[in-house]
Amino acid sequence: MDTIFAQATVMGRAGVAVVRVSGPAAFEVGRSLAGSLPAPRQSAVRSLRDAEGALLDRALVLCFEGPHSFTGEDVVEFHLHGSIAVLRAVLRYIGEFPECRLAEPGEFSRRALENGRMDLVQIEGLGDLIEAETEAQRKQAMRGLSGKLTERVEQWRSDLIRAASLLTVTIDFADEDVPVDVSPEVAQLLNGVLKSVDEELAGVNAAERIRSGFEVAIIGPANAGKSTLLNALAGRDAAITSEVAGTTRDVIEVRMDLGGLPVTFLDTAGLRETEDSIEKIGVQRAVERSSAADLRIFLSEEGEDLIVAPEPGDIHLKPKADMRKDKAGAVSGKTGEGVSQLIGDIQSILSVRVQDAGLATQERHRIALLHARESLISAIAMASAGPDQYDFAAEELRLVIQALESLIGRVGVENFLDEIFANFCIGK
Template structure:
């Protein structure tokens, strides 16, 4: 196994930079650069020198002996002053050390997976935590990183292993009198796991939205103030506004943090009949994006005009409150009237939906759980047909177990690993 190194903090000037080394030669390399022995687990202040004896920097050197480290290998971390010159000199010196090489993207985390320090779901949680921009994303990623999905999968797996074992004992003693009918316990175990899987699978869509962002579309006829409202919500001139109808011809997106949730606001083309080919394309795109959005904000004088797009929970306002004698139920991006109420309503809607999120956050998780559900449904149906079919039911249970093992990366995910780890930086 190679010994790898990389900068673990961001490139550029900083107060402190961290360079990580992992592998069999890590402790030896650290001791050589620090010119002093390192503890099996601890820290040393040291003056780091290159091969010619020139001082690179004064640094704090942390050492971790296998298996008690992030990667499960010997690890040394150098905490240096974060200048580009110091970091460059240190990386250059490490590159000259025999047996060391620069890490590939995500290689430290991949070694943690291979050495049993993390399961695959935790790896995905770590990637989400690094990418988290809002409080909801951070909390969701922390749950996955803490291993809660893996714990769930292990509990389901243990129940299915017991169920399969009970059935297989019955098969093994098919020619003898088995003193206890195991079918009720097996059915209870299968039903419990199936119920949990159904609940968790249903929550994946919302969890994905927390991870990737909710979409909220502003919809209405031309010149009702959609782009002005978007600019007011964004706090900047994100969309061009004018008195001419049809100014917005494509969907304009603005990403925001609303009440700790990631939200992408969509300013759509004004909905109307038109003979302009380009504007017609924009209107069709607007309708498609609005239909797929999680929530729609309608600005209209007559909501019957857009009734076909309305979905339960959508918000409706009269436009241009600043130009109306009666501004009740209206909103204005020009004066800000009603904007705070709108933000509050959108936040409440999305927070309520977020409570339905499960622990699983990705399509891969959903697919594995749905595969397990399918196998369990088949197993329960076959189980009801009697002991002569128990061997088939047992195989369906084993298939469900394999699906749960794929959920946490034990089997069948080798083709996904390169794609997953390529999203990590070199030092992670």
């Protein structure tokens, strides 16, 4: 197997730049550069020199002996001064070793998976942690990385294997009297797993929303102050505002951290009939994006008919509170009146929607759980039909276990791996 290397920190000038080397020649490369290596899992400062003995840098060096490393292989890390020139010199030197090559995106993590250091759900959690922008995303990613979903799957698997073994005993001794009726325990085990799987499935949508973020659309008639409100929420001039109706032609997006939740606010074109071909496209996009949004803020007068109808849970406010005597139920992006209350209302609504978020966070997880559930329901029906159906029930349980093992990456996930690791940086 090749020895791989890459910069593990962000490109460009920095206080520190880390170069990681993993594979059978990692220690050889490390000794060639540093002269000697510290004991595994300890650090030491070394002078790094090229083949002619020229000093490249003074660096902190760490090494990890496989399989007790991130990748499960021998690993050496060089913590360099964050100079672009130093980094290039060290990478150039390592690349001259015939057994070394530059790592592909996510290849260090892929080797961790292949060497049993992490399962696929943990790898996905690691990817989510790297991409996390908000506190809610960080916490959710850490649950995946720490193996919480894997622990739950292992418990399901244990219960399913127990149920299958009970059914198999009955099948093997079909011509003899089995002293104990196994059907009550089998039913209890299978129904318990089904209940837990259903609970996990119910939380997938909320978990996906934490991972990808919510969209909140600000909609209303032309010149209702939507862009001004967006600017107030963003704390900057994200959208052009004017007294001329129809100024906003396209959907303007502003991504924010709202109470730890990732939220993208959408400023949309004013909803009105128009003969302007460009504005008409903007209105159509406004309808499409607002219809797909997780939450809509309507800025309009009471009883005003709009192309988009409010849905349960949407927020309705009167526009331009600064120009009203009765400011109840109104908001103004110009003066900030009602903006804090609006932010609090949005946070409350979205927080309720994610409170039941499960450990399964991705579409791949949902599909695997649905496949497991389908076979599990069949197994329950067959097991309840009596001993004549136990062999079919046992086969369905094998399919349930297979679906769950695909969830954590033990079987049948080869088609997903390239896509998953393509989203990682090269040094990870």
